[in-house]
Amino acid sequence: MNLELTFSLKKGRFQLNANTQIHWQQPSTHVIFGKSGIGKSHLLRCICGLENPTGVISWHEDHNHVHWLDSERRMNMACHLRPVTMVFQDNQLFSHLNVEENLRFAFDRATANEHDWQHCIDALKLRDLLSHQVQQLSGGQAQRVALARAILSKPKLLILDEPLASLDWQSKQDVMDYIKRLNHEWQLPVLYVTHDIHEVLTLADQVIMLHDKNAMTQVQTPRPLIDILQDENHPFYGLGKSSILIAHNTQHQQDGLLHCQVGEQLMRLPIAQISDKGASLSSKEHTHPTNLKTVAEENKLRLCIAANDVSLALSEAKDSSIVNTLQGKVSRIEQTTSGQYLIQLKVDDQYLLSEISAYSFKRLNIEMWQPLFAQIKGVALQRCR
Amino acid sequence: MDALLLTLKLAFFSTVILIIIATPLAWFLAHNTFKGKFLLEAIIALPLVLPPTVLGFYLLIALGPNGPGGFIAQLWGDRTLAFSFSGLLIGSVIYSLPFVVQPLQNGFSLIGKKPLEVAYTLNASFKDAWRTIIFPLAKPAYISAATLGFAHTLGEFGVVLMIGGNIPGETQVISIKIFEQVEALQYQDAHVLSAILLGLSFLMLTAIYATRKSANKTGML
Known part of the structure; x- marks a missing residue:
């Protein structure tokens, strides 16, 4: 699986440039790392189709080559047609639906079958929560539901935007356990965004750094985490100690x-x-x-x-x-x-x-x-x- | 009874048109910042502060034979849009616009863009997402907006007097009729109509506040 990003996004004085390939040998986790406010979310929104950058975004999988965005050919696939699902920092469950209805919302609009449904509910331990209102859930539970909802929409690429950032320590550990299993259990390639070095060390297979210079954010080529930690020229060197x-x-x-x-x-x-x-x-x-x-x-x-x-x-x-x-x-x-x-x-x-x-x-x-x-x-x- | 029916018809059609116009307008205002936004907001809010007679006067000129209204009326061979039900409808829509836009705009602001975007990422199309997410989430706002728009049109007097004249069955709404009855010292009839209007208005406002309270309870607003 390969995601090609060659685009630039301008918003006022802020500019985001990407010119890179993100490659998944098998379902693994690539972590996008950069300090707060650098434009990580914008990058994700571009990939999902929620922003309108100029350039090319394309997805390759098993000899299939699909353009999600190609400005020259005036082509921009709508967000709901792209096989990407995003989990947001603040879970973003629909407040007028209960837990089961939230999950059904994704399930009904995807190709998942009954087996996927049962498996997902059990794996994320949601069976007892199904009839709950989302307002009743704790932060960790809500994020688990959001994770399940994303899985049930059967994406080819799962994007997690700082999913642990607003959780307390205990819930963080809890949700992290489930996130670790995404690659293996659901064969999902994951793009994970964080500014927390511990999450990088725990989850990353590859790391994509974002750098900014004069309000221009550049997306760098992915590198394996193990390389980066041993590269003394890399800002991560000794950072997480x-x-x-x-x-x-x-x-x-x-x-x-x-x-x-x-x-x-x-x-x-x-x-x-x-x-x-x-x-x-x-x-x-x-x-x-x-x-x-x-x-x-x-x-x-x-x-x-x-x-x-x-x-x-x-x-x-x-x-x-x-x-x-x-x-x-x-x-x-x-x-x-x-x-x-x-x-x-x-x-x-x-x-x-x-x-x-x-x-x-x-x-x-x-x-x-x-x-x-x-x-x-x-x-x-x-x-x- | 003609006047009551006409008033209800006017209020109903005004509300329907207003909801259709105000939905995109309110969404746009709630989620965009642009140069001159304050200007657009001020224009929409004008009917809140303008004496209805002033608004009515300008509308009379605009709808008259020399204004754009007259031009439109010529399309089907009329001379003017003033003193007709369509003219009244246009006037009511403008007059009640802020009462519908503002609750919707507040509602949409509270909901934010996020639920729509989340729905998109979960493979819901634009129509699907509006139908299943935004409308249900904004239901209390729509109830407020529709009730306020309806009630406000119901109580309209100045604008109607200016542009509608007093043609029974065509432009004679209940508020005008009451005025006429009082002028003619028919207090008995005025009592009946006033009581009806009072009851209707009170009922609708009760409905708004009741839904607002229950919406707060479920955390929808």
Whole structure:
């Protein structure tokens, strides 16, 4: 699947330029990232057909090539004909319809069948809410209904416009769990817009940055998240102060631990620990054992590790409570604005970030390419394809 | 009874025409900002403050043989649109326009553009979205607008006096008839008609406020 965006939108003094291809190898999540007010929503509205830019927007899928917009040929497909559905920040459920009627609104205008309906209601745990008025729903519930409504309209591309922005922390985790499953469970390619770095780290497969210069916003080419985090020229470098490791050979062990490998090195992830610690980035996976199982069955895991959860040692500690130690070499040293040091370790062919105090930095006398042991306190577990 | 029937007919047709004209106008005003918007809004609101006789006077000239109304009337061989039911209808529509536009504009502002856009993204066409989303959401606003438009036309006096004259069955509406009866000291008849008008007006306003209250309760307005 491929979305070609070659257009510009002018609104007063604001201008948005896009000249890029967004490609989905398989259903995956591309995150559009940019600060508030940069024009992220305008970009989405252009894709949906709610704005009228000049240029070309086209969608390729299985040798089918459909132009949604082609200004030269004076062609602009109406929004309701484009196979895109958007979930908005503030759920935007129809207030004169109850939950079921809201869902039926989408269902009746799409090719979804009864099986899709039942599956969607069950997967998003909406059965008990069907007869509720939308005003009775909590923020998280409403966003779940909005998500279900979007799924039931059977789009070829699902766009989520900061769907978590107006939710409290607990609802955020809850809704995030469902968003993570969109690619896999509904085979939906997703464009996800956010200005929250944690959401990027949790969800993104590819990242599309928006940059502005003199009120002109430029849409940049998508790049894999893992690349970006390791690119010191990229603004994300060290920004989330988290690193992402891809672990493979995942196995559930008899002792209840999850074993996996980073390069040649073994990691043991006590599931309870993962979940507790992972709460800040991942979610309460332990309440969704099925979710975890799917992840494990794919045999690859994305480990999201906060830099301040990684401490460094000159030798491997045998008498520590910390289970996971990875050996690597210092590949970059950087002093952060807060006076801490951010050390990048090269672990096989992957990178791990550690944040340590200036005092520790001096005491360990860290130099480039020095071998070190990274002790990892907490790991957040993500799905990975 | 002629006057009462004529008044109801006038109010009914005025309201229908007004709703049709005011819907796009109110939507446009609610969701667009443009240079000179205030000017358009002021023009629409003019009948609120203008003495009906002034409005009636200009209408009389516009509808008369030398105005655009006369030109239109010539199309079917008449000399003037004044002193006819169609002239009265045109006058009522202009006179009651703000009473219909404003509640609709407020309603549309409250609803916003979002529900329509969401409906589009869920594969609903323009017609479909208006029928299933905007009209139901704006129902309280439409009830207010229609009732106000109807009631206001019902009570019209000055404009009708200026452009309608007093032709029984053609332009003699109930308010004019009451005036005539009082002039002729037929208080008994004036009492009956006044009571009817009072009752009707009160009923309609009660209906507005009742729907407003229930609309608030369900959070629709």
